[in-house]
Amino acid sequence: MDNKLIVSSSPHIRSDETISRIMLDVIIALLPATLASIYYFRFNALKLIVLAVLTAVATEALIQKLLKKPITVNDLSAVVTGLLLAFNIPSSAPWWIPVIGSAFAIAIVKQAFGGLGHNFMNPALAARAMLLASWPVIMTNWVTPGPEAVSTATPLAILKGEAANQVLPSLKDVFFGNVGGCLGETSAILLILGGLYLLYRGVINWRIPFTYIGTVAVMMLIFDGGFNNMVYHIFAGGLMLGAFFMATDYASSPVTPKGQIIFGIGCGVITSVIRLYGGYPEGVSYSILLMNIVAPLLDKYTSPRVFGEVKQNG
Amino acid sequence: MKLKNLTFKGGVHPPHFKEYTEKISLQKAKEPQMVIIPLSQHIGAPCEPIVKVGDRVKIGQKIGEPKAFVSAPIHSSIAGIVKKIVPYTSPIGTQVLSVVIESDGSDEVDENVKPKGDLDSLTKEEILDIIKEAGITGLGGAGFPTHVKLSPPPDKKIDTIILNGAECEPYLTSDHRLMVETPEKVVFGLKAIMKAVGVNKGFIGIENNKPDAIEAMEKAVKDEPNIEIATLITKYPQGDEKRLINAVTGREVPAGGLPMDVGVVVNNVGTAAAIADAIQTGMPLIQRIVTIAGSAVREPKNLIVKIGTLFKEVIEQCGGYKGKPGKIIMGGPMMGIAQFTDEVPVIKGTSGILVLNEKEARIPEPKQCIRCGKCVDICPVNLQPLFISQFALKNMYDEAEKYHALDCIECGSCSFICPSKRPLLQSIRVAKRELISRRKKGK
Numbered sequence: 001m002d003n004k005l006i007v008s009s010s011p012h013i014r015s016d017e018t019i020s021r022i023m024l025d026v027i028i029a030l031l032p033a034t035l036a037s038i039y040y041f042r043f044n045a046l047k048l049i050v051l052a053v054l055t056a057v058a059t060e061a062l063i064q065k066l067l068k069k070p071i072t073v074n075d076l077s078a079v080v081t082g083l084l085l086a087f088n089i090p091s092s093a094p095w096w097i098p099v100i101g102s103a104f105a106i107a108i109v110k111q112a113f114g115g116l117g118h119n120f121m122n123p124a125l126a127a128r129a130m131l132l133a134s135w136p137v138i139m140t141n142w143v144t145p146g147p148e149a150v151s152t153a154t155p156l157a158i159l160k161g162e163a164a165n166q167v168l169p170s171l172k173d174v175f176f177g178n179v180g181g182c183l184g185e186t187s188a189i190l191l192i193l194g195g196l197y198l199l200y201r202g203v204i205n206w207r208i209p210f211t212y213i214g215t216v217a218v219m220m221l222i223f224d225g226g227f228n229n230m231v232y233h234i235f236a237g238g239l240m241l242g243a244f245f246m247a248t249d250y251a252s253s254p255v256t257p258k259g260q261i262i263f264g265i266g267c268g269v270i271t272s273v274i275r276l277y278g279g280y281p282e283g284v285s286y287s288i289l290l291m292n293i294v295a296p297l298l299d300k301y302t303s304p305r306v307f308g309e310v311k312q313n314g
Numbered sequence: 315m316k317l318k319n320l321t322f323k324g325g326v327h328p329p330h331f332k333e334y335t336e337k338i339s340l341q342k343a344k345e346p347q348m349v350i351i352p353l354s355q356h357i358g359a360p361c362e363p364i365v366k367v368g369d370r371v372k373i374g375q376k377i378g379e380p381k382a383f384v385s386a387p388i389h390s391s392i393a394g395i396v397k398k399i400v401p402y403t404s405p406i407g408t409q410v411l412s413v414v415i416e417s418d419g420s421d422e423v424d425e426n427v428k429p430k431g432d433l434d435s436l437t438k439e440e441i442l443d444i445i446k447e448a449g450i451t452g453l454g455g456a457g458f459p460t461h462v463k464l465s466p467p468p469d470k471k472i473d474t475i476i477l478n479g480a481e482c483e484p485y486l487t488s489d490h491r492l493m494v495e496t497p498e499k500v501v502f503g504l505k506a507i508m509k510a511v512g513v514n515k516g517f518i519g520i521e522n523n524k525p526d527a528i529e530a531m532e533k534a535v536k537d538e539p540n541i542e543i544a545t546l547i548t549k550y551p552q553g554d555e556k557r558l559i560n561a562v563t564g565r566e567v568p569a570g571g572l573p574m575d576v577g578v579v580v581n582n583v584g585t586a587a588a589i590a591d592a593i594q595t596g597m598p599l600i601q602r603i604v605t606i607a608g609s610a611v612r613e614p615k616n617l618i619v620k621i622g623t624l625f626k627e628v629i630e631q632c633g634g635y636k637g638k639p640g641k642i643i644m645g646g647p648m649m650g651i652a653q654f655t656d657e658v659p660v661i662k663g664t665s666g667i668l669v670l671n672e673k674e675a676r677i678p679e680p681k682q683c684i685r686c687g688k689c690v691d692i693c694p695v696n697l698q699p700l701f702i703s704q705f706a707l708k709n710m711y712d713e714a715e716k717y718h719a720l721d722c723i724e725c726g727s728c729s730f731i732c733p734s735k736r737p738l739l740q741s742i743r744v745a746k747r748e749l750i751s752r753r754k755k756g757k
Contacts (some may be wrong), residue, residue, distance in 0.1 A: 006641045006675040007652040009740050011726030013328060013484065013674070017733040019684055075681075117684040117734075205691065255687035255698065299701075306718045307323075307695040308556070308569040 019116070023076035025203045029194030030083055030245065036176075036190050037183040040145035041091035045183050049086040052098035056082030059106040069115070077116050081105050084124035087184025087241060088285070089131065092141045101127040121292040122249045125285045132285075142180035152180035155236035157281040159229060174236045181237070188235035195244030207260040208253060208267075209243040215268025223276055233275065242267070242284035252292040259298035266291045317544035319522060320561040324694040325549040326727045328648065330523060331484045334607045334614035340491050342618045343631055347417050349391055349622025350402050351377065352410040355661040356451040357458045358384035363413055369396045374598050375424040376449075377413050386459040387449040390415055391600035391620035393422040405625070405644040405658040407651060412659070415622070427596040433506060436593070441510040448592035449599045449662075453584035454478060454553070455645050457663035460585055464510050470574040472511050476562055477504050479520040479527065479583040480546055480553035483646025486666045488603035489583050491616045493520065493527035496587065497534035503586025504541060506593055511579055516541040517562050518583065523548040550648060551725040555580040557694055569695075569721050584665075605666040606632045609674055610639045619660050625667055626656040640675025643668040648726045678735035689728035689738055695721050699728035699738040706745035711752070714745040722746060 037045045060078040064071045085101045105127035110119045132139045144152045153163035155174055169179045177187025185191070198204045216239060220230040233239070247253060247267050254263050267287045274283025354360035361378030365371055371390040378388030394417040402412035430436065430444050446461035466472055477500065481489040493500060504516050518535070520528050522545050535541045544562045546552050556567045558580060565576040573580050588599050600621050607614035612633030619628055625642065629635065643650035644664055660667075689699040697718055705714040719742055728738040 005639065005652070005654055006672075006677065007654045008641075008677055009652070009743060010650055010724075011648045011730050011739065012641060012643055012650065012652065012668075012670065013647040013730065014678055014735055015326070015328070015731050015733075017688075017731065018735075019681060019733050022684075022686065022733055072681075077684075115682060117682045202688075250685045250687065255685055255690045255700065257691070260687075299698075303698065303717070304690070304696040306569055306697060306721050307560075308566050308571065308721075309718075 052086035053082035055102035191240035211264030219272035258302035454582035640672035
């Protein structure tokens with residue numbers, strides 16, 4: 001034979017799954033909610049989303065260039081982070097909020113800890129927490145959807161009795177996102193649609209979103225006065241966005257099946273406790289961040305039983 | 315009891331690629347002019363040659379004698395003159411003492427090759443002896459001597475025999491064609507195995523992407539009350555014997571244990587057919603069905619090939635290479651062994667010869683692990699390949715052991731599914747080898 005053969009150990013074929021395909025799926029799943037937020041919050045939304053995404057991508061490229069690492073913006077993970085961050089800021093925010101947020105998410109939370117797969121927290125959520133702590137007024141200045149944006153409170157704040165003179169929006173408005181809130185978390189229906197797409201594509205599995213939402217539902221049903229409030233709690237705040245898109249972040253959630261279930265339940269419990277007894281009407285981002293920190297421990301203590309493993313002394 | 319669409323937990327769905335050859339009838343390969351027969355084609359001790367250079371040998375004549383129980387004799391596949399007895403590269407990747415025989419064109423058959431009589435008239439011991447003397451080893455690929463498998467220690471009570479017709483590896487269709495074309499041989503072999511082990515329950519497990527094989531086998535066992543066909547959901551690695559046992563019987567072979575620990579013996583359908591041949595015609599294992607397929611083979615086929623025929627000759631009979639070959643694999647693409655030359659002989663475990671083109675052969679560039687957890691989800695033995703691999707790459711073998719590296723069955727599903735194209739199994743293998751050699755040193 002005149003040419004050399006490639007020799008390697010098995011397996012010799014690979015699936016056609018790639019990182020960029022997974023990230024593209026997440027972007028596709030976020031698209032309906034993105035379009036809705038632009039529809040509801042007009043140019044402001046578009047501006048914030050574009051700035052967040054561009055800053056995320058540019059920061060990633062810049063840092064990788066400075067560190068002389070291969071530049072991997074093609075894998076689209078920075079786009080996802082930028083998009084998710086934009087989803088977490090109010091439409092009334094000034095232009096520099098997404099810029100600072102995205103730069104922080106990529107530079108500090110993601111790249112400083114080793115890049116893709118090594119961030120110990122969800123970058124978008126950590127950036128949101130930083131923004132909220134630094135500019136609390138800007139980050140909670142909610143406006144109504146539509147061309148004449150006037151100040152309003154989020155449904156959950158109204159539910160919590162923090163906005164005495166306002167009435168709860170109808171469930172229909174809550175479902176379709178015609179309410180005050182962050183850019184991307186308003187339309188429950190479109191987020192569920194995106195989540196189902198991710199489940200269908202196998203990008204995420206059912207464990208975290210279902211246990212998360214289920215736990216919140218059960219706790220609200222028991223501790224917050226019944227079915228009606230429960231429905232608002234599930235569909236009105238950031239729960240859908242958090243459960244399907246944030247808590248399922250690969251790097252900052254457990255990989256073991258049992259770990260994922262505990263993680264989901266933990267997120268649900270903390271969210272409910274913050275919403276019911278804490279100072280904030282919303283609790284999704286802090287609950288996920290807190291559970292992010294215990295994810296490695298969950299992995300460590302929930303190794304699945306190996307097939308055929310003999311039980312050792314109970 | 316209906317045994318339909320059984321399965322196991324985990325696993326992946328690689329593309330089947332069976333369409334190349336699944337509808338093409340078996341053909342006999344051309345008689346080779348020369349064969350190179352390695353004296354070790356099985357797991358266990360190698361054989362010692364019992365012929366000398368210059369000797370004349372006949373088809374089916376024994377040329378290698380085992381020196382241990384876990385071993386299997388080797389027979390000549392052609393009639394001719396022994397030219398050389400030298401170390402030669404075997405497709406397993408090592409140099410093995412091999413007998414080179416040049417054909418004299420006479421096709422004379424050894425006088426010991428004669429029918430062994432009716433199955434009813436043979437005793438358990440006689441059947442085992444026939445199997446042993448015929449040099450039969452597992453034809454699925456691993457090549458464990460069959461008579462050893464069929465002689466469990468007396469404290470292991472065997473109650474079930476399962477024939478493995480899953481053929482879950484992509485491309486391979488040799489078992490498929492065997493079941494379609496000569497199902498009665500498979501059934502005869504199974505009955506012989508059941509008698510040899512003293513068991514009256516037999517199953518034949520077949521993946522449901524082979525409806526014609528299922529139909530043919532169903533027909534062949536119509537009058538066999540003790541044999542049932544179990545259809546399996548098509549999923550890799552269903553053909554792994556522990557997955558097969560789990561799917562068919564629900565039993566779980568303990569980690570580090572053997573099928574006999576749960577009362578089961580598994581054999582490949584091809585092995586059963588070889589046993590049928592050894593009893594019905596007396597011909598030892600000197601040929602086998604080989605699937606020759608892949609994007610760089612001009613006319614993919616299933617050929618009945620004499621042991622010792624060079625890969626090169628077999629591929630030439632399939633129209634030769636289509637374009638430049640990138641990779642030649644013995645076996646399937648998930649667990650097969652890559653060859654560095656096509657001048658290696660077909661051995662008893664050569665279920666397939668696969669030639670991939672240069673594009674498919676390229677090894678993908680690994681990227682960072684994104685912790686997607688897909689490898690954990692699909693691992694058929696519930697390992698966490700990402701962690702074991704990380705430890706292996708950092709030479710942290712103790713940690714790799716804690717994560718049960720040694721329970722890995724090397725099916726390759728993790729490497730297959732990984733979106734970052736990480737060499738998961740490849741690195742776990744390194745840890746396994748290291749741990750096994752440490753254990754040996756410790757003893």
